[in-house]
Amino acid sequence: MSSFGLDRKLGPMRLRAWFLLLNFIFNGVALYGLSRVTVEGAGWPILVVGVIGTLACIGVLSAPAKE
């Protein structure tokens, strides 16, 4: 992950900050899917996309800044 360049700037923010935002969006998708699943019994694909996206973002953001 260190070759990813998570700390280089992309536009106004570091890539790490963009991933924080992306994580937030995936959290929203997961919770929306979850609310659909618990209320209507439908919405599993949305929930799965949200959870996988969240886990991927946390995986990326777990990388420490490189030397």
Add this chain to the structure above:
Amino acid sequence: MAEDTLNREFRYPLADAIPEAELAQQVKDLARAKRRGFVRGLPTYLRLGGPGFIGAAATLGAGTMTSAMLAGAQFGYKTLWIYWVAVGSGMFMMAAMARFTCQGGFTLIDTQARLHGWFIARVLTAIVGLATVCVVFNFGQVALGTHLIDSIAQIDGPGFRQGLNWPLYIVLTSWIALSYGRSRSGGTKLLENFMKWGIVAMIACFAACLFVVGIDWGAALKGTLIPWLPSGTMGIDLFIASSAAAIGVADWALFHYTGHAKGWRREHEGLARTDMVAGFFVPFFVVCFLVVSVFAATLYASGEVPTSAPELARALVPLLGEKGAQYAFMIGFLIVPVTSTIAMCIGSAIGIHEAFGWKPDVHSWRWKICLLLPQIGFLAAWYPSPVTLIIIIAAALSLTNNIVGWSLYMMLNDKKLLGESRSKSRLWNVGVMVQVTLLNCVAITYVFNRLGWWQS
């Protein structure tokens, strides 16, 4: 090697009064404790610690106690696991605070303002996350504390009405809070020792009650180790709300600044980490475990469950039977708001000073006024708590705590800011991100609720 901008000579104004020789002696004591090993060195860590206990006292307030009592009365032992998971996930962010305090050589909010702007630092962290929480949520502490004084007086006497006993509550808590940072290190030690012994007394009182009512160890162990939630969105709400309520911005900031106020430096980081576990994690979990268990053993499945702390306490007391147990519960319960109020006074003073960039000076009138501001909660002795204000603050917290979390995660991974002291651990970053994600979920479910997409 990355360059850093750390100021190794940094000293927070509240630590100015601490003699250098005392700090040097602490460093020697800590080195000796480290050589002796964790168990034999623990008494030294407990003696020198303190900010963790202040944090636990702040968090273990009327709100946490009410939710613990309700959880025990409604779900028995089944939700005990939430408490250690919630406070445990918060430890990673607390470790980040320990790093900023001991190795950063900066104050959190000033640095946040420089890196991420004044709005996130001064408004979201200092005002919304710390100062306002301390001022507004103290209404609940005073209401509960004065109610309990009256209830204790009623056990064997005519009572002591809230409208009359509030000066006792306000004077005691104000006197201890005002001692913070004074008399070289004596005032801070007085306050920290009050918190430490308060928490010990709280645990002893609740443990005595549990001894009287008995505990189903099998169910308690199962509830502690095996996750269970009520079905539907109610379960998700319960988990997210409990997790977010255990540790938030106020706890992070308070731990950082109260560590600075003790003059902690690089050599104190081990102490800071031990303090956050022994002073915060353990007391928080033990107190919640005891309270949930007492209510699980008595009110659970008894039918109608009251919803407020005073009503829950009133319903429990006859079930305790022995008068000694009734006193023990009431006194243990009274320590909860007393220690919380003291911690909230400190948080209010630090938060307001940081919001406006003022230098804290415990001898100044400005410090004293900021510190005593939460005591406006004395009005709760006569009037109901300001529900609208509490709802507004709770909403602001729900919507913004996560943004502060993002900012702190970025700081922990900032090579320019922390240099070699930045996080180099994937596990640490994952732990911080788990808490940030939980706080994101709080903000999102709040919005979904308003949009009608989330039906509890």
